[in-house]
Amino acid sequence: xxxxxxESAFWLAxxxxxxxxxxxxxxxxxxxxxxxxxxxxxxxxxxxLAVGAEKEFRANTTRANRDDGxxxxxxxxxxxxxxxxxxxxxxxxxxxxxxxxxxxxLEMWETLNGLLLWFxxxxxxxxxxxxRYEFYQYLRDQCVLFQGFALETxxxxxxxxxxxxxxxxxxxxxxxxxxxxxxxALGPTGRSIEWPREIAQWQAILRSCSAIEPYFKVAQGELSxxxxxxxxxxxxxxxxxxxxxLDQAQKFLNLVRPxxxxxxxxxxxxxxxxxxxxxxAMSMDEMMRRGxxxxxxxxxxxxxxxxxxxxxxxxxxxxxxRRHRTAPWRKLxxxx
Amino acid sequence: xxWCSVRRGELAQRTAMALVTPLRVGHEDMAKKLSAKKVARVxxxxxxxxxxxxxxxxxxFAEAGKVRPQASTVVQHLEGLGxxxxxxxxxxxHASFLEGGITFSVYSDARGGERVFPFDPLPRVIDPAExxxxxxxxxxxxxxxxxxxxxxxxxxxILRDKKVPAAIVLGSPVYRREVQGIxxxxxxxxxxxxxxxxxxxxxxxxxxxxxxxxxSGVSYVLExxxxxKKTFPRLFDRHNVVPxxxxxxxxxxxxxSAIAGGxxxxxxxxxxxxxxxxFEHSFLARRMGCDLVEGRxxxxxxKRVYAKTTRGLQPVDSIYRRIDDxxxxxxxxxxxxxxxxxxxxxxxxxxxxxxxxxxxxGVADDKAIYPFVPDIIRYYLNEEPILEQVPTYIxxxxxxxxxxxxxxxxxxxxxxxEAGGYGMLVGPKANKQQRAEFVRKVNANPRxxxxxxxxxxxACPTWTPRGPAPRxxxxxxxxxxxxxxxxxxxxxxxxxxxRGSYVVNSSQGGGSKDTWVLENTKS
Numbered sequence: 001x002x003x004x005x006x007e008s009a010f011w012l013a014x015x016x017x018x019x020x021x022x023x024x025x026x027x028x029x030x031x032x033x034x035x036x037x038x039x040x041x042x043x044x045x046x047x048x049l050a051v052g053a054e055k056e057f058r059a060n061t062t063r064a065n066r067d068d069g070x071x072x073x074x075x076x077x078x079x080x081x082x083x084x085x086x087x088x089x090x091x092x093x094x095x096x097x098x099x100x101x102x103x104x105x106l107e108m109w110e111t112l113n114g115l116l117l118w119f120x121x122x123x124x125x126x127x128x129x130x131x132r133y134e135f136y137q138y139l140r141d142q143c144v145l146f147q148g149f150a151l152e153t154x155x156x157x158x159x160x161x162x163x164x165x166x167x168x169x170x171x172x173x174x175x176x177x178x179x180x181x182x183x184x185a186l187g188p189t190g191r192s193i194e195w196p197r198e199i200a201q202w203q204a205i206l207r208s209c210s211a212i213e214p215y216f217k218v219a220q221g222e223l224s225x226x227x228x229x230x231x232x233x234x235x236x237x238x239x240x241x242x243x244x245x246l247d248q249a250q251k252f253l254n255l256v257r258p259x260x261x262x263x264x265x266x267x268x269x270x271x272x273x274x275x276x277x278x279x280x281a282m283s284m285d286e287m288m289r290r291g292x293x294x295x296x297x298x299x300x301x302x303x304x305x306x307x308x309x310x311x312x313x314x315x316x317x318x319x320x321x322r323r324h325r326t327a328p329w330r331k332l333x334x335x336x
Numbered sequence: 337x338x339w340c341s342v343r344r345g346e347l348a349q350r351t352a353m354a355l356v357t358p359l360r361v362g363h364e365d366m367a368k369k370l371s372a373k374k375v376a377r378v379x380x381x382x383x384x385x386x387x388x389x390x391x392x393x394x395x396x397f398a399e400a401g402k403v404r405p406q407a408s409t410v411v412q413h414l415e416g417l418g419x420x421x422x423x424x425x426x427x428x429x430h431a432s433f434l435e436g437g438i439t440f441s442v443y444s445d446a447r448g449g450e451r452v453f454p455f456d457p458l459p460r461v462i463d464p465a466e467x468x469x470x471x472x473x474x475x476x477x478x479x480x481x482x483x484x485x486x487x488x489x490x491x492x493x494i495l496r497d498k499k500v501p502a503a504i505v506l507g508s509p510v511y512r513r514e515v516q517g518i519x520x521x522x523x524x525x526x527x528x529x530x531x532x533x534x535x536x537x538x539x540x541x542x543x544x545x546x547x548x549x550x551x552s553g554v555s556y557v558l559e560x561x562x563x564x565k566k567t568f569p570r571l572f573d574r575h576n577v578v579p580x581x582x583x584x585x586x587x588x589x590x591x592x593s594a595i596a597g598g599x600x601x602x603x604x605x606x607x608x609x610x611x612x613x614x615f616e617h618s619f620l621a622r623r624m625g626c627d628l629v630e631g632r633x634x635x636x637x638x639k640r641v642y643a644k645t646t647r648g649l650q651p652v653d654s655i656y657r658r659i660d661d662x663x664x665x666x667x668x669x670x671x672x673x674x675x676x677x678x679x680x681x682x683x684x685x686x687x688x689x690x691x692x693x694x695x696x697x698g699v700a701d702d703k704a705i706y707p708f709v710p711d712i713i714r715y716y717l718n719e720e721p722i723l724e725q726v727p728t729y730i731x732x733x734x735x736x737x738x739x740x741x742x743x744x745x746x747x748x749x750x751x752x753x754e755a756g757g758y759g760m761l762v763g764p765k766a767n768k769q770q771r772a773e774f775v776r777k778v779n780a781n782p783r784x785x786x787x788x789x790x791x792x793x794x795a796c797p798t799w800t801p802r803g804p805a806p807r808x809x810x811x812x813x814x815x816x817x818x819x820x821x822x823x824x825x826x827x828x829x830x831x832x833x834x835r836g837s838y839v840v841n842s843s844q845g846g847g848s849k850d851t852w853v854l855e856n857t858k859s
């Protein structure tokens with residue numbers, strides 16, 4: 001597969017995963033704000049911190065309204081100046097898809113193109129103003145529909161594999177970011193008994209990962225920060241856990257690896273295996289001692305390292321080309 | 337147990353659920369529209385007030401109220417549908433182009449916007465005998481042009497025999513001295529040609545210009561057909577229309593015809609996503625099942641072309657290129673080109689890669705060469721030209737320039753190497769100032785201009801907010817030359833949507849129609 005095309009497939013998937021995650025987080029938070037009615041607890045600002053958009057947000061707004069729900073939602077949804085917003089991610093996803101229209105299926109293209117048209121239309125804006133839940137839900141549904149079409153209609157070859165690799169890596173980092181919302185809202189997590197508002201926050205986090213019911217099935221009713229973190233980090237059977245996402249990433253990275261020849265470019269495989277091994281070797285107790293926040297930051301940074309290794313190995317020109325210099329033009333050689 | 341089997345006891349429940357499942361967001365509006373439409377069906381006649389243009393051939397009506405036989409079923413069917421129904425279906429058609437991203441970019445549009453190429457639902461209908469004639473004429477013309485290129489880039493016999501002035505050929509800015517003496521594989525320069533035809537007031541088809549460099553528009557032919565079938569299925573069903581869907585397959589076969597075993601390492605080379613025809617490049621790659629590459633995805637090493645892939649370098653043996661000569665190879669042509677591939681021409685010269693179309697083809701479709709095409713046909717094929725063309729004055733010749741300047745209010749003046757309806761003066765429609773400006777231009781650079789009498793392009797009923805009205809059109813059939821020559825039945829009909837306009841280009845307010853070549857009814 002053409003490297004540039006593979007890169008577009010990878011990024012298309014990452015952008016769409018961001019849209020889906022953000023839509024889910026915002027959907028849950030609109031509700032959470034109603035649940036927890038405690039003064040002095042920031043409820044919107046932590047989302048800005050979690051997606052790492054603090055600087056952009058500060059540039060656009062005043063400190064006074066930084067925990068204002070409408071301001072934050074406006075910023076995370078519609079602000080095209082901010083590269084992490086839903087609007088920006090959708091634009092980029094669609095542009096990448098347009099560039100590789102020959103690689104994705106017709107159904108995937110129509111879903112994504114239709115979603116952006118709707119998002120930019122008066123109809124989309126109206127729904128945002130009137131039925132916020134439905135708005136977020138529609139966004140999320142369309143992202144999932146796109147994934148479903150990918151699975152059902154796209155050639156399950158390299159292009160698909162690079163997309164899934166992008167989705168998995170992006171998801172691993174996003175789960176870590178969502179878990180970290182708790183830190184930004186209420187401070188570090190200990191092993192002592194937690195306040196009701198902390199419990200409520202953990203529930204919101206589970207819901208942001210579509211994890212509430214799977215969690216209770218596994219945890220059998222118990223709800224604590226440590227258990228939630230353990231679930232979202234290590235539950236192998238749950239699609240939105242870090243370990244599961246990394247497993248998937250390993251699977252798809254294996255599928256795109258060149259076969260047959262001795263492989264020289266293995267930075268990405270090494271980086272991903274290292275991350276998995278270190279994570280596996282870590283006990284929950286140790287992690288809590290070290291500080292959950294710190295661990296999450298380390299996961300986010302490590303995933304980014306894997307992504308740049310993937311870029312090195314697959315998207316940049318192969319070494320033969322980098323070595324090769326085209327001879328300066330002299331005279332055209334003619335055929336006999 | 338077949339399709340309808342369900343788990344025991346579930347049938348009743350499922351049906352009940354389906355009945356109460358709410359409509360999804362956005363679908364409610366559609367449902368409302370649909371039900372509203374049924375109520376408000378008005379049967380105001382459609383073609384009753386239609387007046388064909390004076391002194392113009394009309395594709396549907398021999399005269400007001402008198403339908404041509406090939407259009408009679410269309411007219412009858414549309415009358416039966418009614419205006420509101422047609423409007424409703426046009427909205428559906430527009431939405432499906434938009435949602436499908438079937439768009440072109442407009443360079444003058446600062447936002448770099450994508451637009452839908454306006455689609456008119458009233459098809460152009462061509463009867464079988466008429467098409468057989470065009471098919472023969474097009475094949476003959478493209479064959480002669482290919483021979484001409486082969487000759488110009490080798491012995492130049494036609495120039496020695498003085499059938500075409502050497503100064504005009506060798507002085508052409510699109511004559512590529514760099515490929516003189518290089519014979520492409522199979523001697524094939526023209527794999528794809530788009531020949532623009534118009535019909536004069538008598539209905540005679542005339543060639544207006546040839547496009548043998550990178551003709552575009554074929555994706556609209558295929559997409560128009562899909563949308564036409566989707567929005568007017570019964571109208572389509574009542575006709576025996578020759579299908580167009582095999583084009584991509586034929587294109588693939590033609591482009592790889594010079595490769596032993598058919599060749600699997602075909603790519604489509606595009607200037608990139610910002611090009612106005614990007615949709616088409618992507619469309620053709622998709623339908624030919626090959627990679628779509630940009631210049632930066634290719635590299636030439638030791639005079640061979642490779643694609644940069646995730647698994648290293650992969651050889652490329654044929655390129656359907658949609659980049660102009662100028663930008664193809666920065667080593668040889670424009671040094672500032674970021675779109676091309678350094679060394680590509682040398683690989684081509686060595687015969688290591690097939691380029692479709694060949695380099696230097698511009699010299700065959702230069703508007704200054706056009707007047708000589710009938711002679712070119714006679715010279716190489718020893719046949720009389722089948723297709724008529726439009727009388728042309730070459731401004732480089734003193735007497736003809738004088739005639740042009742004196743009659744500028746009656747002529748169409750065209751710059752010889754511009755396309756897209758740019759660099760052109762329609763004398764009868766222009767004002768004094770515009771005419772004076774063109775006289776200045778012609779005198780300053782006569783080689784760059786030709787002039788032709790204004791052809792009263794044929795018109796076809798075209799949907800406007802007030803119902804059908806005559807609008808002028810042209811036709812671009814596509815010709816593929818591989819081991820044999822094949823003409824796509826029909827081609828792209830472009831229509832000037834602006835009242836009274838003669839300019840059909842998409843960049844200047846043109847739209848398109850589905851073009852139907854009817855099959856012989858079996859007797």
